[in-house]
Amino acid sequence: MxxxxxxxxxxxxxxxxxxxxxxxxxxxxxxxxxxxxxxxxxxxxxxxxxxxxxxxxxxxxxxxxxxxxxxxxxxxxxxxxxxxxxxxxxxxxxxxxxxxxxxxxxxxxxxxxxxxxxxxxxxxxxxxxxxxxxxxxxxxxxxxxxxxxxxxxxxxxxxxxxxxxxxxxxxxxxxxxxxxxxxxxxxxxxxxxxxxxxxxxxxxxxxxxxxxxxxxxxxxxxxxxxxxxxxxxxxxxxxxxxxxRHLRVRAANLAHLHTPEDHTVQIIATFDHSPFVEMAIHEIEKLGVPAQHIVALPLENLDSQTHVLDTIHSVDGRSVLDGAMMSGTILAVLGAIYGFVLHWGPVIWGLLGLVGGFLIGLAIEIILSKRKLTIASSRKSEVLLEITCQASMQTRLIKILKSRKAMGFVTMPKR
Incomplete structure (x- = not known):
């Protein structure tokens, strides 16, 4: 249900x-x-x-x-x-x-x-x-x-x-x-x-x-x-x-602002976007933690570098692989055409054209890129989960975070 x-x-x-x-x-x-x-x-x-x-x-x-x-x-x-x-x-x-x-x-x-x-x-x-x-x-x-x-x-x-x-x-x-x-x-x-x-x-x-x-x-x-x-x-x-969207709507509807009591602890954990986030929230609530004491908010990552392997992950449709695949397609077709009269035939020359064109297009994209370029992006934390719970629940709560693939967590010191 x-x-x-x-x-x-x-x-x-x-x-x-x-x-x-x-x-x-x-x-x-x-x-x-x-x-x-x-x-x-x-x-x-x-x-x-x-x-x-x-x-x-x-x-x-x-x-x-x-x-x-x-x-x-x-x-x-x-x-x-x-x-x-x-x-x-x-x-x-x-x-x-x-x-x-x-x-x-x-x-x-x-x-x-x-x-x-x-x-x-x-x-x-x-x-x-x-x-x-x-x-x-x-x-x-x-x-x-x-x-x-x-x-x-x-x-x-x-x-x-x-x-x-x-x-x-x-x-x-x-x-x-x-x-x-x-x-x-x-x-x-x-x-x-x-x-x-x-x-x-x-x-x-x-x-x-x-x-x-x-x-x-x-x-x-x-x-x-x-x-x-x-x-x-x-x-x-x-x-x-x-x-x-789900996490933001949840936070807005639960009126999560509250004052921690002396006998409570605050634990902050980070997750990648995955079904494990919502599974962890549900299991923590089943543990007895009030819903308004669980804050889940997505992080805004500030990395603006261009990454060869995953720039298309950004919601702008842009990837250095675009030009690479375009070049690869052109040279694959030309390789297949001229392969009919060259020794290795259309299949070998077509595959060579695909691979060679991809590398040439990738090199051109890298040269034309105006931002700092890395091969692959570093792993990012995408969801911040803040839980305020009874101190007696801390061990069981941390066990849930580990089983649901939290990237890391910290217990906030008393202030």
């Missing part, structure tokens, strides 16, 4: 911060508009998926696979980069190609415009302090908004695009990405191409691969990895926002 209910939780906001459902988790997270436009240019539909407009993204991705495939645009692009211009013109079906231009331009324009509007909605939702339901239980699924590791999501999508999205809680998105990856790999004969490439039989790899379908794969692979990383981070931020 619910331990406490606040009236403010019943108010329906005009601007929502996020939503969790059987279909997955989505949030009004501020994304950089030009990054949305870039992903739309790399592959129509990716820009919309990047900003959370998944339905439009699915429609545009299917459109890209159908119309590009019928127009043979990938073949034309590859042959043009190889200098075989007459063959490129002969490959392209003009009837389908003319249908491509308007939708391609719309995809770029609308992803940029939508990113701007979503950023505005995020600001308005922050003004309203909109509540978020942290869980949803249906007949089909149990969805819980919890903290996950974005690098685990990235690793799963590196092994197979779509798995990172499933790990992050995006059921429909992960299923769609996994399905399109399997379909395109089948049409491109990619699995046997990878097998021959890693066995060193590069001639056989180049002979069996379907250029038209294979050139979809570098952009798909890079986006699936990046989107898995960013979506897990966005879900973690959504969890933090929901818990911050």
């Amino acid at each position: 619910p331990h406490q209910k606040f009236q403010s939780a019943d108010l329906r906001p005009r601007y929502a911060k996020g939503k969790i459902s059987v279909f997955g988790i989505n949030s009004v997270y501020p994304r950089i508009p030009w990054m949305a436009a870039w992903w739309a240019a790399a592959f129509p539909g990716f820009g919309h998926m990047f900003i959370g407009k998944y339905l439009q993204g699915f429609v545009l991705i299917i459109w890209e696979l159908v119309v590009n495939g019928q127009a043979h645009l990938n073949m034309g692009i590859a042959l043009s980069f190889l200098g075989r211009f007459d063959e490129a013109k002969a490959q392209i079906d003009q009837n389908w190609a003319l249908l491509y231009v308007a939708v391609y331009a719309y995809s770029i324009w609308d992803s940029y415009r939508s990113a701007v509007e979503i950023n505005k909605s995020h600001v308005l939702s922050e003004i309203e302090d909109a509540p978020i339901a942290p869980s949803d239980v249906t007949f089909f699924e149990v969805i819980i908004l919890d903290k996950k590791n974005p690098w685990v999501g990235m690793l799963w999508s590196t092994l197979s695009p779509g798995l990172g999205q499933l790990y992050g809680g995006s059921t429909i998105v992960g299923t769609f990405i996994l399905a399109w990856w399997i379909f395109v790999c089948y049409k491109a004969v990619a699995v046997r191409t990878w097998l021959y490439s890693f066995l060193g039989d590069f001639n056989s790899a180049a002979a069996i691969v379907d250029w038209q379908w294979f050139l979809f794969l570098p952009s798909m692979y890079a986006f699936a990895i990046y989107q898995a990383y960013t979506s897990v981070n966005e879900n973690n931020t959504l969890f933090d926002i929901e818990q911050i």
Whole structure:
């Protein structure tokens, strides 16, 4: 049964911060508009998926696979980069190609415009302090908004695009990405191409691969990895926002200001944002500590440095990984194209392009960064928990703090 209910939780906001459902988790997270436009240019539909407009993204991705495939645009692009211009013109079906231009331009324009509007909605939702339901239980699924590791999501999508999205809680998105990856790999004969490439039989790899379908794969692979990383981070931020609001509403409603008595002690503990914070509060109340004697407030961290590994954790959508993944995608596509005429083949050169482009883009981002840069941020305390209790409860209370993963605690001296 619910331990406490606040009236403010019943108010329906005009601007929502996020939503969790059987279909997955989505949030009004501020994304950089030009990054949305870039992903739309790399592959129509990716820009919309990047900003959370998944339905439009699915429609545009299917459109890209159908119309590009019928127009043979990938073949034309590859042959043009190889200098075989007459063959490129002969490959392209003009009837389908003319249908491509308007939708391609719309995809770029609308992803940029939508990113701007979503950023505005995020600001308005922050003004309203909109509540978020942290869980949803249906007949089909149990969805819980919890903290996950974005690098685990990235690793799963590196092994197979779509798995990172499933790990992050995006059921429909992960299923769609996994399905399109399997379909395109089948049409491109990619699995046997990878097998021959890693066995060193590069001639056989180049002979069996379907250029038209294979050139979809570098952009798909890079986006699936990046989107898995960013979506897990966005879900973690959504969890933090929901818990911050809950703790502030709790503090305001409990009228926590009080005068400690002589036979009481004050204990201050720090936590990361996690379900353990609320579990610890509940268990301390069950111990017999009055609710108004438990103050839980989020800390405002003042670190303004840029961190290579986790700058996207900030609620501004900015990450040095943006430019790195953009560069990696470009060089992965070029590596796959020129790999058809180079000795190691399109798979090896595509992977080399992805890794090399990522490192080059990361180096450029670091050089252009105007703030002090570190590799990774130091661990921060995110929630401050102050408990005033009977001195006889101190030992049991500290045991609860330890079992619920408190980062540290201190018993305040009498003054």
